[in-house]
Amino acid sequence: MIRRHSGLVFVEHSLSVPLNHDFPQGPHIEIFAREVRENDPSAEGRPFLLYLQGGPGNRSPRDLPVWLRRATRDYRVVLLDQRGTGLSSPLSRQTLARVADPAGHLTHFRADSIVADAELLRAHLAGDRPWSVLGQSFGGFCAVTYLSFAPHGLREVIITGGLPGLTATADDVYRAAYPRVLAHNERYFARYPDDEALARRVVDALREQDARLPAGDRLTPRRFQTLGIHLGSNARFDLLHHLLEEAFVGDELSEIFLRRVDAAISFAEQPLFAVVHEAIYGQGAATGWAAHRVRDEFPAFDLDSGGPVRFTGEMIYPWLFEEDPALIPLAAAADRLATKSDWKPLYDPERLAANEVPVAAAIYFGDMYVDRDMSLATAAAIGNVRPWVTSEYAHDGLGREERVLDRLLTMVRD
Known part of the structure; x- marks a missing residue:
């Protein structure tokens, strides 16, 4: 479905993906994403930028945050409802009541599964072309998992308030x-x-x-x-x-x-x-x-x-x-x-150390949600990262002013 308003075009995409990506012949769920681009024919040729929302368990934004306006000048932005949220086979007490093993089902709703979904969505939308990723908060955690296990799918990565401790319990x-x-x-x-x-x-x-x-x-x-x-x-x-x-x-x-x-x-x-x-x-x-x-x-x-x-x-x-x-x-x-004690690793320190994908990361000095010192250690452990440490913004800085994304875009392209 295609809609137009506020000078933008919104295109809806749905895709069936395995619940367990290690068992693709098993049960499938639906993921949903909205592509947002400027209402201009030239915008159809722009590269894709996948936005990974904070959370976990939050759907993609339904409003028009300031960063989205800035991003659509350069990209076709893909707003993914991460699995279990929004219109992506949402999970609640109602839907989980229909699942035979709710706990086993829920083990497949972490960053590794979200990244695997994103790779299938990228192939659906962009073929074999890598795309850019913008990760806010938990979305930044997912972006680091992406850099760990599927860097071939990434053109550049921007992270805001979301560099996790790689080995932190x-x-x-x-x-x-x-x-x-x-x-x-x-x-x-x-x-x-x-x-x-x-x-x-x-x-x-x-x-x-x-x-x-x-x-x-x-x-x-x-x-x-x-x-x-x-x-x-x-x-x-x-x-x-x-x-x-x-x-x-x-x-x-x-x-x-x-x-x-x-x-x-x-x-x-x-x-x-x-x-x-x-x-x-x-x-x-x-x-x-x-x-x-x-x-x-x-x-x-x-x-x-x-x-x-x-x-x-x-x-x-x-x-x-x-x-x-x-x-x-x-x-x-x-x-x-x-x-549960047998969780799989979410990050690959060796691959991250050898990373060649350009990364720009905002680290908020007084961030209440994500530890600054852990973020700085992670920035030092990932190759090709340019960190921006700032006390000017809180954790929601991306949504406050357009210049937050503008500065990070300049950094990641430099």
Whole structure:
């Protein structure tokens, strides 16, 4: 299907791919992508740029972010709904209920499978011509997997806030993440000092009141604490403040507050994010609910200590699968993934060291989600990488200003 609006042409593509690329004769799933190009006949001859979205478990953008306008001047942009998201055989509690082995099914939704899908899509759209890749956050992790196992398909790679630790375990990732989240909490409360008392008041109210979210599930203090996931984004940094300032009607938590909190913390629209989040760090060992275990090393997050409330970040906890209605049916599968110990490697350090594909990577100095030091070590370990370390942007810098992509394009072509 072809659509035209806003000066752009949108072409829809669907493709059947193996669920397990090591077993191509087995079950297949559908992947979906939108090609976006300028509404100009000359645009049909431009090279392809594949955009890999952050996540895991997030669909490709449906709006027109500023980077997309910039990219379509030079490319035909391919917005891939990564497997299990959007229109690519989406996974949810409804669709997984029809699967005989949900945990086994979910093992095929990591970066290696996404890259294999991308290679089939490239052959479908571009034949044997390599294409460019832009990877944001988890999409950058996928791009490094692409460089590891299918570099012949790549013309150039741009990564924003997404250089992973090549050998980091899930424990390493979260042990480095909790201090960064605390630093963002301090930055937040420095901006909104009155919110410290408000946050404590909400926690105390949640202990005393049976506060119910729109789906009927109870809002517990620890679920409220997960609102800190948004503190690493410039676009959503102030979300918590806008929630807290309307939290109460007298001494009672307001309906407006509860509805908005639900929209911010529910995994109903992206359950795959929660189920496979720690699995993206699995390489030859079980992740074992790392974020939950490592949290005990950071008593500042203890809500029972009597100290100030500090919000957690991009961490998934096993109790979420008891409290979020969208995740409750997936609890058994999530537990099995947490104990799986035979995960395949996602990166090939030797091949990456010998890499010849031009790579430009933005490393955000204060990134809450991706560790700066791990990213710098990875940039040094991959051949032909030009890193740009900047404190001017947060993790969502790509979507903030056109010049972020513009600078990276200049770097990768130089």
